[in-house]
Amino acid sequence: MSSSAIEADTSNLVCQLDNVQGIVDALSTVRWKRHQDALVEVSEHGIVWIVEETGCLQAKVYLQKELFIRYEYTAQGRPRFGLSLGLFVDCLNTFSVPGHSSTIEIRYPGPDMQLLIKSADSLDDCIYAEIRTRIPETISWDYNFEPAGSTPLSFTVKSAALKEAIDDLEWPGSSIQIILKPVPPSVTFRGEGHGDLQIDFMYYANTDLLIAFHCDHQVSYRYKYKFLRATTSNIPSSVIKDNRGSKLTIGRGGMLKVQHLVSVARPSTSHQHIDSAGYQQPSRIAYIEFFVKPEEDEETVND
Amino acid sequence: MKFKAFLTDNGVSLLDRRFLPALEKMGKICHLFLTRDHAFFLHNLLSTDGIQSIAQFRKQALFDDYRISSQNEDRIAFAFDISLLLRAVRSSVSICSEFGAAPAPANRLQIKLVKKLPPNCTQPMPFLTFETKGYKSAVIQDVPISKPLSRAQVLELQATLDAAQDLPRTLVQVPDLNRLQNFVDRMKHVGDLLNVTISKYGNLHLQISTTLITLGAEFRKLLVVGDKAQAPSEDRDLSAQTRSERAIAMGDAQSVQVSVRHFSKSLQCHLAKPDCAFYGIAPQGACLTVIFQFFVPGTRLTDKSISLHCRLPVLDPGSS
Structure with missing residues (x-):
């Protein structure tokens, strides 16, 4: 660890983590295409990754400092920098050795504003990387998600079931309508395109799938299929294995928020008691949020 | 030009479970170069790009009753598709092992170089033939191979092979x-x-x-x-x-x-x-x-x- 004396001078973020695969999983969740740029925001609370597409879809990954075994942030404010998400994930992947728990150290900024990563396991073997960062582009919309009314419009569904439903809706394609109804309490996904497909989650009939449900008046919004699909297409297998739920909330104007929880627990604990791992280490969860803008009315007519 | 030998059990397991799967990853087409004492599996020795791989076996490591003769100092080389050879070896193994309980010497796996007239062809083609004698049946598998390399090509192969033996310091x-x-x-x-x-x-x-x-x-x-x-x-x-x-x-x-x-x-x-x-x-x-x-x-x-x-x-x- 002391071998990087040269780099230590410039870095005001030094953090170490012991579950590389967990972070790879969390970041892969928001990687809906191969080449994707991310905006990274560093603060005393942790690191936030923001990815967006054409002003209609935005995703955030929150890596709170509790996920790291060491997290030292010495600067003021919240520096932001741009980075290729794909490159970072591919690079991080080389640090993850199946069957080994590997510890890595991340530093920012390097002498040339790079992001520096290196393995911190052994003195004789070392993997290292330097990734060039960019001056951040401004985000085209940093949406403050606002609740639609006094009662939140939300439901929590098993992540596996949500992914399956959205995968199935590929066939009608293009535009998907999500309808929340208080009586009977239910959520409907409806696709119209090359044909019709409707998937209903009935709250009382499927309490094991639809875990929670809040809705006091009927709402219905349409979302582009490709954006909806991006929210679930790369859910890591650990989320499905851990039998986790995803929370969907509809905010003002039909803005859809999709939240997933990805475990970044140490591999040793997550191997044995998958279900209890989350409870034992409640803080070792990466929070993932997607924001999807609804389709405009005239667009739906044209479609 | 004649080649005939029996693959030993050790030879079969070396090829089937270890070398052929590894060599298949190097490239689909490979040269088999047979001399009086050695068998070589060679990749890309006659081309300048691509990774060269050289697997060398003393004849005893693979074969029994090894007979080779050619007018080029008893050297024969030809190209073949590794996946076909691997399939032939695997299926021969399965035939042998089906009758594995029977006394071993009967289940011998013979390979030889033959020329045959394939169906719908007017010209005889070269094959590496695997002959397996099971308990009641015999199975013959023909693996198509290239025309044997010419004398000049064999010399070139030998020269490249000799040059490739230089060890790094x-x-x-x-x-x-x-x-x-x-x-x-x-x-x-x-x-x-x-x-x-x-x-x-x-x-x-x-x-x-x-x-x-x-x-x-x-x-x-x-x-x-x-x-x-x-x-x-x-x-x-x-x-x-x-x-x-x-x-x-x-x-x-x-x-x-x-x-x-x-x-x-x-x-x-x-x-x-x-x-x-x-x-x-x-x-x-x-x-x-x-x-x-x-x-x-x-x-x-x-x-x-x-x-x-x-x-x-x-x-x-x-x-x-």
Whole structure:
């Protein structure tokens, strides 16, 4: 660890983590295409990754400092920098050795504003990387998600079931309508395109799938299929294995928020008691949020 | 031109479970070069690009009752598709093992070179024929092969083979082949060109550099075979890159650039289950060589009847 004396001078973020695969999983969740740029925001609370597409879809990954075994942030404010998400994930992947728990150290900024990563396991073997960062582009919309009314419009569904439903809706394609109804309490996904497909989650009939449900008046919004699909297409297998739920909330104007929880627990604990791992280490969860803008009315007519 | 031999049980297991699966990863088409004493499986020896692999077996390692004759000093070479050979060997094995309970000597697997007239053809074609005698049945499988190489081509093959025997001056032992392969396979996503530096101190340093990223791995204190030197003590506190640069400047290391895909392919040879592997850079940085070592089962002695090594073409002479 002391071998990087040269780099230590410039870095005001030094953090170490012991579950590389967990972070790879969390970041892969928001990687809906191969080449994707991310905006990274560093603060005393942790690191936030923001990815967006054409002003209609935005995703955030929150890596709170509790996920790291060491997290030292010495600067003021919240520096932001741009980075290729794909490159970072591919690079991080080389640090993850199946069957080994590997510890890595991340530093920012390097002498040339790079992001520096290196393995911190052994003195004789070392993997290292330097990734060039960019001056951040401004985000085209940093949406403050606002609740639609006094009662939140939300439901929590098993992540596996949500992914399956959205995968199935590929066939009608293009535009998907999500309808929340208080009586009977239910959520409907409806696709119209090359044909019709409707998937209903009935709250009382499927309490094991639809875990929670809040809705006091009927709402219905349409979302582009490709954006909806991006929210679930790369859910890591650990989320499905851990039998986790995803929370969907509809905010003002039909803005859809999709939240997933990805475990970044140490591999040793997550191997044995998958279900209890989350409870034992409640803080070792990466929070993932997607924001999807609804389709405009005239667009739906044209479609 | 005649070739006929019986594959021994040991030969079958070497080919079926170890060498053919490994060689298949090197490339679909391979040359089989048979001499009075040896059988060679060769990849890319007659072409200038691509990774060369040379698997050499003493005839006793694979065969029994080995008979070869040709007008070219009893040397025969031809090209074939490895996957077809592997299928023929596998199916012969399954026929043999079906009757495995029967006394062994009856289930012999004979291979021979034949010319046959295939259906719908007017010209006879060469085949490597596998003949398996089971308990009640006999199965013959014909693996199509190329026309045997001409005398000139065989000479060229022999000459390249002789030239490929040059050993690098310094070889370092790979610590953990599986782990290294895992790493390099993931590295492939990041870039195409890999810089490999090998020092007399026992350092193996791999690095990919593109405009956006530098990703590398350094393994130190590896076992060195050949020229070695003591690492300078001030080396410890340096970064991997600086360490390599200094070693090169002092003439204690060489560096070459190879394709990541070639490097990863060379690691696939672990399918042949070698006992250890060594990397070295050929004199003048002509190529990156990897040598796999096989022990006599149950010992730490080199099995001299089997050898396997690969030569990776160098894309840029580097700083040798």
